[in-house]
Amino acid sequence: MVAPKKNSEARIRARNEAKILKAAVDLFSRKGFDGTRIAEISQASGLPKANVYYYFETKEAIYATLIERLLAGWDRALDHIDPKREPEDALRDYIRAKMDYSRKNLVDSRFFANEMLRGGKFLSRKQKKHMQKITKEKAAVIEGWIRAGKLAPVDPNHLFMTIWASTQFYADFATVAAVTLCKSRLSARDYEEAYENIVTLILNGCLKPATAGTRQVVSTNGGS
């Protein structure tokens, strides 16, 4: 009313767009693009419908913004796959990063899943090319490790996909996971056990026994 609170310059827009996007991603993640009504987004965001239209032209615009934002984080986790590292550590950290993302960003993970089920029609050719490029680069790193005799000769692409699949599962299919584990909801502990299981399987599955000493069940750094 009196103090305009300096620095609130373009803040209103930022804040309201954020409100809308947050409400939207949650709805999209559960009901998909076609199943989500603008009125629902409006209600969930606390803004009147006409105001939603003030910030976004159409439902597509909201969706596209979210896709863009999501893909921006696609490669970050893959940074762990670094040729200078040892494959065991790199893979362990990568799986950890993916798993953490699944747990902390349930909604985004499901949003992505929903878009894939739709056939990824909203992914632009450019975005696909980008994913492809990043994956190819990292596949080359894996192949380097294989040539160096540090990894068993697995197909890097399928290895990645198995990692993506098994980490994402706990976010997207949380219902199945909960039923399977006889819980009403997954706890942090459940995620931890899931992580350890995946690491064990993957590392045992593709790690060449360093020299000839350690093998069999790879331990997951202490008890925790």
Next chain:
Amino acid sequence: MVAPKKNSEARIRARNEAKILKAAVDLFSRKGFDGTRIAEISQASGLPKANVYYYFETKEAIYATLIERLLAGWDRALDHIDPKREPEDALRDYIRAKMDYSRKNLVDSRFFANEMLRGGKFLSRKQKKHMQKITKEKAAVIEGWIRAGKLAPVDPNHLFMTIWASTQFYADFATVAAVTLCKSRLSARDYEEAYENIVTLILNGCLKPATAGTRQVVSTNGGS
């Protein structure tokens, strides 16, 4: 017109319900429950809308029928997990069965995924209990193998989930898989390679080296 074609007794109903369900599962699998319009189902099935309503009370009724049908097949593949078998063969066959299902029933697989993303609200308590019971039984088989020293001490539930996740991935996230493999669509060969990769990882990951002879990359029964 003339010959009533004996045995067409209740056939009309069966045929038309099938048409509707087929169209419906395809739409639900891509657009989810809320995103699918009855008019779309009607159009895709070739039956007028009013006729769809003649066979099914509501959209929910169609959806519920599909869920029921889907769950009926849930346990069948798990038959492979048989205590009388050797874990290596059993797991191999189970993964194969799951993978085949994913490839041959893309639509059903995605329909299920969509329902899970929705939070599985349509699964009745009874259906959940059933899934739980079957899984528990099979988990006990795995534990038996572990006690017998035939498997490394993995958590059976997480083992199952990793299998489910990695096989389903190729159906639900086919777009990602295609982009990753630089193809426009997945071929039978791609599925085969995916299968081999998963088997290798899983079996290496949890199989105890039989006596002390064979180990390292488990071969997947010949070249093919």
Next chain:
DNA sequence: GAAAAATCTGACGTTTTGGTCAGGTTTTGC
């Protein structure tokens, strides 16, 4: 502190949606 720019919003118009219904046609039972 006033004009300009940005933000807000109730009310409205059009189209789509889930669902109904009265009355038609075809199939079946006998």
Next chain:
DNA sequence: GCAAAACCTGACCAAAACGTCAGATTTTTC
């Protein structure tokens, strides 16, 4: 071959959906 049952369907409704807009309010700029 005919009555009953099963099946089919165009036309119709009320509610909901998307999107618009003119004008009100607030914030910024100078």
